[in-house]
Amino acid sequence: MAKSPGGALLSGFIIERNSRVPIYRQLDASLRRLILHGSLAPGQKLPSTRELCRELGVSRITVKSVYEQLIAEGYAQARTGAGTFVAEGLVFEAIPKFKRPRHRIRVPDIEISDRARAIMLSKATVRHGKTEPFRPGVPALDMFPIKTWNKYLLDAMTCEQRHHLSYGQLNGSSDLRGSIAKHLSDARGMQVDPEQIIITSGAQQAFVLIAFVLLNKGDVVWYENPGHIAGRDVMQIMGANIEPVPVDSEGLDIQFAIDNHPPPAIIFTTPSHQQPLGTTMSLVRRLTLLNYAHENDAWIIEDDYDSEFRYRGRPLPALSALDGERRVFYVGTFSKSMFAAIRTGYVVVPPGLVDSFAKAGSLLGHGSSAVVEQALSRFMDDGRYIEHIRKMRRVYRERRDVLFECLMNDCTDSLEPQATDAGMHIVAWLKNGMDDQVVHRALLNAGIESLPLSVYCIGPLNRSGIVLGFCCAHENRIPNLVKRMSRILKKLA
Ligand SMILES: Cc1ncc(COP(=O)(O)O)c(C=O)c1O
Structure with a gap:
């Protein structure tokens, strides 16, 4: 359960009003169980007695006496002016933890719709996950003016602008x-x-x-x-x-x-x-x-x-x-x-x-x-947007030039880079009948991203190639990355 400045939510609590167990005991037992199993962590704040009695619909005296009992037994600590907290330094190693079932519960095969089956075949998820150098379409995130942007975000969140919420x-x-x-x-x-x-x-x-x-x-x-x-x-x-x-x-x-x-x-x-x-x-x-x-x-x-x-x-x-x-x-x-x-x-x-x-x-x-x-x-x-675009245009042009030049210097045995006047990536055509999926996987294992041209295609490719994004790789790193690429490609050829 997450720590919260207003106290733990205790949203799993249910008071059984028809039970023969008194409400006082139900509340006491639930809190002890949560503390013993670590769901309420040492130092975590408990909700105030006022809040908890309102949420559970029980009397405040009931909640107070449960808290007092927990404090008396060392499960909780009262801090003047701050509230009641789970006691610090509790070690429960001796207490058996909740045991997971030995065997995994078998879930029957779940029927999904035909639409969902088709979705499972899509390769569109390639753009998710961690980004390594040369991932196509990823901008230079380290150059985005975050501090300036944050000011605009903060302004949009001022008290006078609550309608934006x-x-x-x-x-x-x-x-x-x-x-x-x-x-x-x-x-x-x-x-x-x-x-x-x-x-x-x-x-x-x-x-x-x-x-x-x-x-x-x-x-x-x-x-x-x-x-x-x-x-x-x-x-x-x-x-x-x-x-x-x-x-x-x-x-x-x-x-x-x-x-x-x-x-x-x-x-x-x-x-x-x-x-x-x-x-x-x-x-x-x-x-x-x-x-x-x-x-x-x-x-x-x-x-x-x-x-x-x-x-x-x-x-x-x-x-x-x-x-x-x-x-x-x-x-x-x-x-x-x-x-x-x-x-x-x-x-x-x-x-x-x-x-x-x-x-x-x-x-x-x-x-x-x-x-x-x-x-x-x-x-x-x-004018901040255009300012950023202008700056990025200069940066990306340089990165494109460096990548193209390095590919021409180091990799022409195995690929033919295609010059480009626009965008965020270079297409590099593979030589010697190399399979773009194999090349993509080998590069990825060495920390270099690319996308095989075949993932963009319906049907077989006329010519195989990989797509290399130049925006998210710093120009100083590109020469070494391309040298690494060249070694991998030579091994594959
Ligand atoms: C051709 C193309 N169009 C659009 C997008 C942008 O998609 P979105 O605006 O949903 O991030 C991408 C990004 O991967 C793209 O490659």
């Missing part, structure tokens, strides 16, 4: 939606009414909402292949038929999809920086895609997950900025530009769909915190 607005804070609309206009060339923005707990919740609101069982989704794992799997689990569409040097190959697949309800794409291959969709391809969607009543999901990080030239405006017909759901996240634990993202939805999205969001567990939304809005309005 509630559920907040259905679509997310109007302040934050306004800040995002300004940012999208400035950074992505999009003219968005803040009313069209729904705040989510990250891009993934936006994909869940889109699938929930728009997809019926059997609907076709054209999905980039290789492509973002978690978005693909959630749509499949919601009953969609995912049709893989290859990616060429101009982005999603629409002609291939038209020639090979039934018309889609949704097309999923990452035009700024294809996940994971890194291609930027050409303007011609963008216009073709928009025209196709308009003529065939298809929706497009534009996942703009890491467009903040472009290292050469100016970024192309978002696909959504070209969309006069409002066929695009633009999805943004703060997981890459700030940190994933912020659990905040958003989706810009076409005007007629705002209410269904907001209500679906509420039903699926309103995902973001009104306190964080408020802090983030101020952080953006004060």
Whole structure:
């Protein structure tokens, strides 16, 4: 039981009013048992007699006399002005502990739904857990201005702002939606009414909402292949038929999809920086895609997950900025530009769909915190967000350059790194027929992360490769890490 400044909760206590055992004895026996078994630890504060008698619905005299008895026997100690505590220094080694059953209790096989079975097959959980250098998509967390951010969080938690402690607005804070609309206009060339923005707990919740609101069982989704794992799997689990569409040097190959697949309800794409291959969709391809969607009543999901990080030239405006017909759901996240634990993202939805999205969001567990939304809005309005992005762009450019150079110097016997002008990772193509899963596991055993390209794919790979994130590895460490990589790869070749 956790220590608590207000005293232990004792929430397991039940007074049997119909029992022949007097209430006094029930309370006394329960407290002794908790102390003897260590559930109430030495030094832990007991609830005040006033609190406990109110919670249990017994008289205060009963509680007081139980406490006095425990104190008299050395189980508890009274501290003037502070309350009653479990006695310090009690050693219960001689007392038999609660015995676990010798044999594990057999639990019958638990039937899970077909949906849950499909979820168990998803590889989307690769982004969880401890982070080692080169994990794709992880920002330089040690460079995030935590002290500044904490000030914004504290401001959002002041006594005058108690309304932020509630559920907040259905679509997310109007302040934050306004800040995002300004940012999208400035950074992505999009003219968005803040009313069209729904705040989510990250891009993934936006994909869940889109699938929930728009997809019926059997609907076709054209999905980039290789492509973002978690978005693909959630749509499949919601009953969609995912049709893989290859990616060429101009982005999603629409002609291939038209020639090979039934018309889609949704097309999923990452035009700024294809996940994971890194291609930027050409303007011609963008216009073709928009025209196709308009003529065939298809929706497009534009996942703009890491467009903040472009290292050469100016970024192309978002696909959504070209969309006069409002066929695009633009999805943004703060997981890459700030940190994933912020659990905040958003989706810009076409005007007629705002209410269904907001209500679906509420039903699926309103995902973001009104306190964080408020802090983030101020952080953006004060220019802190852009300041951080600018700084990270410089840092990441350097890390990208160092990683690329080291790979070229040390690893070209076994892999061919692909140059990239944007994003947070490099794709390295494997040579000598090496299996990307084997390489991934061998590197991980040596404390180096990567992701095998095959986890992003539906069906077999044309060419095997690994994805290396350069943002979360300090530039001074990269040369040695790559040397270590090179030794491992040589052994595998
Ligand atoms: C392609 C892509 N989109 C979006 C996200 C962000 O997801 P979220 O905002 O839920 O953290 C990621 C992160 O892994 C990603 O790789």
